[in-house]
Amino acid sequence: MWRSSGRLADGRQIIYFDETPDTGRAKAPDRRPLPPAAPSSQLRRDPLLDDWVVLAAHRQDRTFLPPPDECPLDPTRGDRLTEIPADDYDVVVFENRFPSLATPAVPAPEPPTDPAVEARPGTGRCELVCFTSDHTASFADLTPRRARTVIEAWADRTAELSAMPEVAHVYPFENRGEEIGVTLHHPHGQIYGFPFPPPRIRRMAAAARRHREHTGGNLFDDAVAAERAAGVRVVVETGHWTAIVPAAARWPYEVRLFPRRRVPGLHLLDGDQRDDLAGVYLALLRAFDRLFPAPAPYIAAWHQAPVDAAGTPDPEFGLHLQLFTLRRAAGKLKYLAGSESGMEAWINDISPEDAAHRLRAALGPVPGGGADHTERGAQ
Structure with missing residues (x-):
């Protein structure tokens, strides 16, 4: 490049x-x-x-x-x-x-x-x-x-x-x-x-600090480990990345993609992680487009660590992608109405386990690498 x-x-x-x-x-x-x-x-x-x-x-x-x-x-x-x-x-x-x-x-x-x-x-x-x-x-x-x-x-x-x-x-x-x-x-x-750190980032950073104080572990590492152990909401795993539908997903179809070796930001990914990311990210986007007859409207949001005045990232924070669509069914959108917009109290019409099953079914080959996207939680 x-x-x-x-x-x-x-x-x-x-x-x-x-x-x-x-x-x-x-x-x-x-x-x-x-x-x-x-x-x-x-x-x-x-x-x-x-x-x-x-x-x-x-x-x-x-x-x-x-x-x-x-x-x-x-x-x-x-x-x-x-x-x-x-x-x-x-x-x-x-x-x-x-x-x-x-x-x-x-x-x-x-x-x-x-x-x-x-x-x-x-x-x-x-x-x-x-x-x-x-x-x-x-x-x-x-x-x-x-x-x-x-x-x-x-x-x-x-x-x-x-x-x-x-x-x-x-x-x-x-x-x-x-x-x-x-x-x-x-x-x-x-x-x-x-x-300033946006509200979502500020809340995750505070949650990570509390988790460290109470458990001695890293929040992001422990959350991904728990999802991998459960298996049922894992969409795809590669040598360097794990994609899951979170257990408390807010959106009808929502994936969070984590590097298996935690880093605070994109600039700290090594060459192998970047190579693998190119393939798994393309596979996820294509899976979203296969969910419905029309291409999925989506937001792909990279969550990175906040940085201090010297530009140093918070070492407790775990880089990850949040990928979600507003579409809940063919021709139907998820609107943020009174509960979500007024109270920030989310109501999801699709179970995360069903969403993960559909995404696995829609997932094609991961370009440039092998992947394990078996339904481990259903075995």
Whole structure:
């Protein structure tokens, strides 16, 4: 993999991750007459929940479901100018033009005088990751080699963003499907560099500390060991990864994928783990697409350790992927209504054991490696 970096017309960074050397793509000029990027976000604290909420009013003007011939994530070709100046690419990462969080290019606004408002600037980093130049593809269509290149990009960005003083957590994720809220159909994901550990990460880190105090063990290691011992909810195991439907799954079809050797973040996976991940991740995405007649809308969310001011990750935290779909049956979605949205009290219509059985049945070969996905818990 070869990495090269350039700048877009408004000063944002763009990074190409190429599978062949000397492409020269980072030198392609951005010919658009863009004004300098000047995003301005604000964080406000909810005192009842002790959570931060991001206000990013400038995102109201972001691109929304353009026609295929106007997609800003396609390569630039001829007079059709896009966010990617090169005429082709393998994997490319660039700063979001409409970021929720960004290192301010303009002075921060004066603190509000409203006594109910506790606020600070919405500093951080938001990037887009384009998985392929093929507008009609999806991640599940990628080759293992291309999936491996995406993993290298995730690892690179995790390491670089974790070192930024304004970043406390790095979150790579992909939304797919209009049901999820996707506004661009080109196969892509995002990476958020949060200035605070998001609530889910904060809760898991606190649970891991309590588990260590009470048992002397690591929460993530012990949870995966218990699921492997039960067997019935294991979807697939490879030499380096274990995929399970959690016993208390919130979503109708939800998988958590753990490395068998725990690490806090993607950048700390070794070469064998990354190779194996490319295959097992593709197999899981393809299994989700086989569950229903139409491709599954899904969210693929990488949970990584929060980092301290020096960029050091919490060593108790275990990297893992949460992959889930909103679809509970053909033509039916799981809506977050009063119980979930109002109270965060989840109600699941499908048993995790049945979901795991269906996913195992939908799972094809794991590209690039062998796997054991027998129904051990049913034997």
